[in-house]
Amino acid sequence: MVGPGAIQPLTTRIAAAGARRMVVIADVAVAAGPAASVAAGLEASGAAVTTLTVPSGERSKSAAETVRLWEALAALPADRATHVVAVGGGVVGDLAGFVAATFVRGLPVWQVPTTLVAQVDSAIGGKTGINLAAGKNLVGAFWQPVGVACDSDTLASLPDREFRSGLAEVVKYGVILDAPLFSWLEAHAAEVLTRDPAALAHVVSRCVDIKARVVEEDEHERTGLRAVLNYGHTVGHALEALAGYGALLHGEAVAIGMAAAARLAAGTGRWTVDEVQRQNSLLARFGLPLTAPPGLEEPVVERALAVMARDKKSLHGRVRFILPTAIGRVELTDDVDSSLLEAVLRDVLLSVA
């Protein structure tokens, strides 16, 4: 369900699903707002509703927080007639989704994403997971939500940096699969930035449609189709790990990763410099960074390469990249010359911004 006020019809649907107990797992930052609305809607059904809060920030996607939530569910006690409702950004969606996927070998989960990045990306498609010290999302499960509500009302109060971060994933959809969306964003950047409701509804439903279509065709990342969604994420994830989780917002890291991937695409003769420029201009117009913040610890290129080799998208230890060939079209390759890769990483990670 996408649009203003979408939380309400979702709670009606959840209440009708016949759960005896419902557990709202919420980012503490939305506990008084959207999570309270969700809980109130569910309580009307007469079921027992419990809210568990999770500290804001990427650090909550940890094994320790997972164990804490498992134990909290056991203490209720939750059983197979319990439904989980995740309310918050990508962190809570991924964490609560993984907890739901694994408690008593799987509880039904509903997603109520309250950030732009979660609405257009992480809440759709059933990827759940947590981070290890060695890398992001190294542990997780594929676990599809029963339903998802992308309520645009929750975006109005989003901090500006958070909102802009979500736009990186929106631009990504345009670059990888949807040239008309990309052009629409170029033409309507101002309305998007002022969070015009009609513009947001258009953007979110378009992105949800693309994501859902890709996931339907390749749910478990077997054919390579779903992998295209990882455009910008190979370098992006490495950068998040190097900067320390939470120092960069996910979308900011992805924007930098897209800038790096674009240079690899141009450097291997796949993509025109003109289109690279169009991508980077749109990202910059949305206030997104194209190079890493200063202060990364040396030897930064070697460390980035090591993290990328551990990325779960790598196969047989070779790093794989999604590289554009045109706006709206990408390909998957592990054939990137290592000196080109090192040069691009050096420029992107060590720029004196």
Place this chain on the structure above:
Amino acid sequence: MVGPGAIQPLTTRIAAAGARRMVVIADVAVAAGPAASVAAGLEASGAAVTTLTVPSGERSKSAAETVRLWEALAALPADRATHVVAVGGGVVGDLAGFVAATFVRGLPVWQVPTTLVAQVDSAIGGKTGINLAAGKNLVGAFWQPVGVACDSDTLASLPDREFRSGLAEVVKYGVILDAPLFSWLEAHAAEVLTRDPAALAHVVSRCVDIKARVVEEDEHERTGLRAVLNYGHTVGHALEALAGYGALLHGEAVAIGMAAAARLAAGTGRWTVDEVQRQNSLLARFGLPLTAPPGLEEPVVERALAVMARDKKSLHGRVRFILPTAIGRVELTDDVDSSLLEAVLRDVLLSVA
């Protein structure tokens, strides 16, 4: 693959599956025996083979051990071209299976069960999981192994108590679904107890067939068919929790649980006293207990009821039991009078043995 020497053809199959890296997760007790044979077989393929050992005993099915293995896999690093091979009893199979199910959202796993209970039960069917303080197997995933090798050679050196514990699950198959197997066990108890290779091969393949058939028809425990495999496990799991994990072997707890369920079945008019007696005689002939060991902490009945209410087989907080109506036939019910249940629990848990 079932039979003497089954480890060897399995390693050939795993080697042919094209993994770049293989991680053997082994009970430390079999590290020098079956796990070393598995590793040697795999190394012949030219792949990188790493063995990670796990301390023996139910306490290893913990969140802490899970996190340790996740981090060990990340450190290798393991990626999606890595296969996991679990070598050991049910503890290692469940733990390594869960780790494989969740690392990078799922690595292929092969099971090499080296105990009777694991060969006839836990290694077949894809249930993986770990315990929480609040109860057994409260966390886990359904994750089917690519292949399973039940090598009867590994049973020859099994400690007697461990071997007899596995026979509880064998008797269980007879009671729930296979009257001819039950009669065969009554007629051939002596050969089984001396571990006659032909008798073991017969028993293990028959049990694997039953288990595989049930799981194929109800993989995720939705129709209730798979639930019949939990005969004896409702009380059995509670007893394991009360006695402290590891104090009773799993099969011993299940035998006591079967004795309790049989009394509930007789007490509710479902099952004849004669057949209850046949079940209990066969269990006793295999050296299995029918009542709990002395020394459980009071109030033991109340504590058992509380653990059973948290069991993931319970629905809407009501405890469900699998009760026989004849040898080879059972039904699922949550309609057991609480005074009968309490009386049976009191007798079984507080007997002065």
